[in-house]
Amino acid sequence: MSGDYILEMENITKEFPGVKALDNVQFRVKRGTVHALMGENGAGKSTLMKILIGIYSPDRGVIRFDGEVLKLSNVKHALNKGISMIHQELSPVPYMTVAENIFLGREPSYRFTGWVKARELEEKTRKLLERLEIDIDPNTKMADLSIANTQMVEIAKAISYDSKLIIMDEPTSAITEREVNHLFKIIRSLKKEGVSIIYITHKMDELSQITDEITVLRDGKYVGTKPSDHVTKEQLIEMMVGRELNQVFHKITAEINDVALSVKNVSKKGKFENVSFEVRFGEIVGVAGLMGSGRTEVMESVFGITPPDSGEIFIKGEKKIIRSPRDAIACGMGLLTEDRKLTGLFLPLSVQDNMITVSIDDYRKGGFLDHRRIKSDCQKLTEHLSIKTPGLNQTIKYLSGGNQQKTLIARWLLHNPEILILDEPTRGIDVGAKSEIYHLIFEMAKKGKAIVVISSELPEILGLSDRIIVMHEGRKTGELKRGEATQEKIMELATG
Ligand SMILES: Nc1ncnc2c1ncn2[C@@H]1O[C@H](COP(=O)(O)OP(=O)(O)OP(=O)(O)O)[C@@H](O)[C@H]1O
Numbered sequence: 001m002s003g004d005y006i007l008e009m010e011n012i013t014k015e016f017p018g019v020k021a022l023d024n025v026q027f028r029v030k031r032g033t034v035h036a037l038m039g040e041n042g043a044g045k046s047t048l049m050k051i052l053i054g055i056y057s058p059d060r061g062v063i064r065f066d067g068e069v070l071k072l073s074n075v076k077h078a079l080n081k082g083i084s085m086i087h088q089e090l091s092p093v094p095y096m097t098v099a100e101n102i103f104l105g106r107e108p109s110y111r112f113t114g115w116v117k118a119r120e121l122e123e124k125t126r127k128l129l130e131r132l133e134i135d136i137d138p139n140t141k142m143a144d145l146s147i148a149n150t151q152m153v154e155i156a157k158a159i160s161y162d163s164k165l166i167i168m169d170e171p172t173s174a175i176t177e178r179e180v181n182h183l184f185k186i187i188r189s190l191k192k193e194g195v196s197i198i199y200i201t202h203k204m205d206e207l208s209q210i211t212d213e214i215t216v217l218r219d220g221k222y223v224g225t226k227p228s229d230h231v232t233k234e235q236l237i238e239m240m241v242g243r244e245l246n247q248v249f250h251k252i253t254a255e256i257n258d259v260a261l262s263v264k265n266v267s268k269k270g271k272f273e274n275v276s277f278e279v280r281f282g283e284i285v286g287v288a289g290l291m292g293s294g295r296t297e298v299m300e301s302v303f304g305i306t307p308p309d310s311g312e313i314f315i316k317g318e319k320k321i322i323r324s325p326r327d328a329i330a331c332g333m334g335l336l337t338e339d340r341k342l343t344g345l346f347l348p349l350s351v352q353d354n355m356i357t358v359s360i361d362d363y364r365k366g367g368f369l370d371h372r373r374i375k376s377d378c379q380k381l382t383e384h385l386s387i388k389t390p391g392l393n394q395t396i397k398y399l400s401g402g403n404q405q406k407t408l409i410a411r412w413l414l415h416n417p418e419i420l421i422l423d424e425p426t427r428g429i430d431v432g433a434k435s436e437i438y439h440l441i442f443e444m445a446k447k448g449k450a451i452v453v454i455s456s457e458l459p460e461i462l463g464l465s466d467r468i469i470v471m472h473e474g475r476k477t478g479e480l481k482r483g484e485a486t487q488e489k490i491m492e493l494a495t496g
């Protein structure tokens with residue numbers, strides 16, 4: 001019966017130049033339920049949701065929402081109808097405050113002059129954040145927020161519209177366990193109020209906690225819909241990848257050699273204090289900690305993005321002054337950043353250009369670039385990581401989130417630095433590609449590279465690392481060897 005459904009999308013088709021993103025897809029969401037939308041990177045999840053919010057119009061198909069046929073002309077239209085969305089790629093306006101960002105375009109204002117009622121705006125925001133128990137000052141500039149807090153603001157913004165249906169496109173990829181639980185609490189209370197939620201994630205463990213039903217897409221096609229408690233993880237993976245997948249990943253231990261990178265007592269005011277650690281060639285060191293623990297900040301300091309106030313950095317026993325990423329790269333380091341949009345991707349450039357940016361000098365031959373070798377190396381990595389793109393010349397902006405992330409990983413594999421720091425390497429990456437990436441990390445260690453992996457996913461840290469460093473509020477609170485580390489021990493150190 002149609003009345004049970006808040007949303008019915010039928011026969012949705014959408015083609016982009018060179019890509020059939022959606023092919024005759026159906027998607028139905030029952031009222032007051034949390035419905036997961038799953039599928040590999042590039043399966044079409046975000047595209048389907050962008051159609052639902054009015055960013056794209058479908059080539060074909062019908063959308064029925066809350067009893068009426070929707071023909072959306074833009075996002076504002078969808079918001080008015082009661083649909084809002086938390087986007088996969090965050091795009092806050094950096095110089096605005098939290099309050100301005102949340103109520104952008106609908107600020108309380110004076111009737112004749114149109115001036116914004118600043119006090120009321122602040123108050124409204126404060127109330128909203130309080131109701132959601134999000135501890136952020138409405139007057140903070142967006143640029144000063146961590147990515148996790150930016151994500152929390154984005155969540156608050158979507159909820160502030162009091163929508164009937166909220167789309168959440170990978171809302172937990174940038175936050176740690178504590179905020180994930182917070183978000184789940186918010187989702188449960190929204191559900192109680194009768195709000196329906198579409199929830200996109202690559203984290204299988206989240207499904208049983210909050211979702212009622214799961215729909216799977218594969219290669220732009222509808223595969224099926226199942227109740228969450230009637231489907232196993234294995235069945236779901238099979239629906240997503242079209243075959244059984246050997247999910248267990250086996251640690252490959254490499255020979256651990258001399259110290260590659262040694263960081264001694266680095267401090268940065270307000271960020272971290274007296275942090276020391278070392279990484280050896282052949283070793284994978286995991287870095288765990290909650291949001292705000294300073295993990296990312298320490299690594300960005302070591303890499304010269306925000307140099308430390310004090311402390312020393314040694315590479316192969318030699319003291320180095322690293323004032324910029326360029327210095328770090330010259331010392332043989334590489335860093336896959338956590339914030340791919342701000343410090344990683346060059347959105348207007350092609351997949352190939354994004355891949356070779358750091359290695360370009362390796363391809364110079366007598367003043368010329370060896371285009372043929374560039375192309376063949378990039379092609380190989382594209383296949384190896386199964387990056388879904390119509391070609392190497394595709395503008396990276398048009399790739400799905402997970403495929404953008406894979407391209408950044410390819411960048412560092414291509415450059416092949418001696419010391420590689422990976423900050424949340426598998427964020428937004430689907431189950432199948434994850435094990436590929438773990439395998440590549442093991443291979444690099446086996447070739448003698450020194451590797452640091454920051455991750456919020458404890459199973460990932462435990463599975464990859466030879467040694468684990470835990471941070472809490474800007475300090476290193478412990479170090480655990482592989483074998484002695486457990487989720488509980490890490491959490492204990494991470495919560496101080
Ligand atoms: N504006 C666009 N122009 C060209 N191609 C696009 C555009 N948007 C999406 N695509 C392509 O459509 C396909 C589906 O992309 P989509 O972003 O919907 O995937 P997804 O399921 O959300 O993947 P992920 O898990 O990586 O986020 C991909 O091949 C992508 O490259």
Ligand SMILES: [Mg+2]
Nearest residue numbers: 046088400401
């Ligand atoms: Mg997506």
